[in-house]
Amino acid sequence: METGVADFHVIEPKVKPDGGHSYIDVSRIPLYDEADRVVGLLVTYEDVTEKVLGKQEKAELEAQLRKAEKMEAIGTLAGGVAHDLNNILSGVVSYPQMLLLDLSEEDPFYKPLQNIRKSGERAAAVVHDLLSLARRAVENMESVDSLSTTHSGYEEIPPGDYAVIDVADSGTGINATDLGRIFEPFYTKKKMGRSGTGLGLAVVWGIVKDHRGFIDIRTQKNHGTTFSLYFPKSLV
Ligand SMILES: Nc1ncnc2c1ncn2[C@@H]1O[C@H](COP(=O)(O)OP(=O)(O)O)[C@@H](O)[C@H]1O
Ligand SMILES: [Mg+2]
Known part of the structure; x- marks a missing residue:
């Protein structure tokens, strides 16, 4: 046989x-x-349970890492662009400002110039957010006393001592699809450049990561969202 x-x-x-x-x-x-x-x-x-679960865990970790790298790259790129734009925009704001000083409000150029200045200011506000994303300066960090807690949710939060800041609202909640992208620069569900820039949470992400921290989100449709920012108590 x-x-x-x-x-x-x-x-x-x-x-x-x-x-x-x-x-x-x-x-x-x-x-x-x-x-x-x-x-x-x-x-x-x-x-083969352990083999399979180990692979899944590795794949998840790799996906997390890729996401972090992507955020990092976009941040660097955005920072470079923002730096140049900042200089360019100062002209777009200051020249109309200067011309407006010599014009009466009845002048046909008054409104258009005012619009140019306002647009320039709006663009400058976006650039300001971009710069804080890019700067990512880690200065004056201090250890603080805090609660000891472990929690997992949006990202895996390693056990440890954290100072936790909760920011909660009673809004619409965030659906699962958006949840995966809200920290990306320029990801916004609002009117781009009008009510939102999509940079708010990217800046938050940058600040938390600069402090080696983690973010947990709990959200419920039509009930609200709580962002928990975990800052490690120890800096090592
Ligand atoms: N507390 C919240 N509740 C519901 N949705 C939120 C909340 N915070 C952020 N989002 C969603 O994430 C998107 C990105 O947020 P953000 O980076 O601050 O940019 P912006 O607020 O300029 O759109 C928002 O457009 C919104 O769709
Ligand atoms: Mg926002």
């Missing part, structure tokens, strides 16, 4: 009584007689 190669090989997820998953690697190996007829089947079961 000979054994052939496994012709059937599958990893079957099984739900355990506690609700968790275990994974069984099932192989079916045919057994042949001298005339090459299949006379039996050797079935092996291997519990």
Whole structure:
């Protein structure tokens, strides 16, 4: 009697009584007689739960890392652009300002110049946010006494001592799709450049990360959102 190669090989997820998953690697190996007829089947079961879960964990960590790198890259790019724009915009604001001083409000150029100045100021506000994103200066950090807590949610928060700042509202909540992107620079559901720049939370993210911190979000549709900012008590 000979054994052939496994012709059937599958990893079957099984739900355990506690609700968790275990994974069984099932192989079916045919057994042949001298005339090459299949006379039996050797079935092996291997519990590969730890292998599978380890892979999933690694994939999740890699995805998290990629996201952090992407944020970092966008931040650097934005900072470079913002620096140049800042200089350019000072002209767009100051020249109309100067001309307006010599014009009466009835002058046909008064309104248009005022609009140019206002637009310049709005652009400067965006650039200001961009610069705080890019600056990411880590100065004057101090350790503080705090509550000891562990919590996981939006990101994995390692156990440790944190000072936690909660910011809560009773608004519309944030849906799952948006939740994955709200910290990206320029991601906004508001009117870009009018009511929102999409930079607010990117700045928050930058500040928290500069302090080696973490963010937890709890949100419920039409009930509100709580952002919890975790700042490690110790700086090492
Ligand atoms: N507390 C909140 N409740 C509901 N949605 C929020 C909240 N904070 C942020 N968001 C969503 O995340 C997006 C990005 O936020 P943000 O970076 O501050 O930019 P902006 O407020 O300029 O749009 C918002 O447009 C909004 O859709
Ligand atoms: Mg905002």
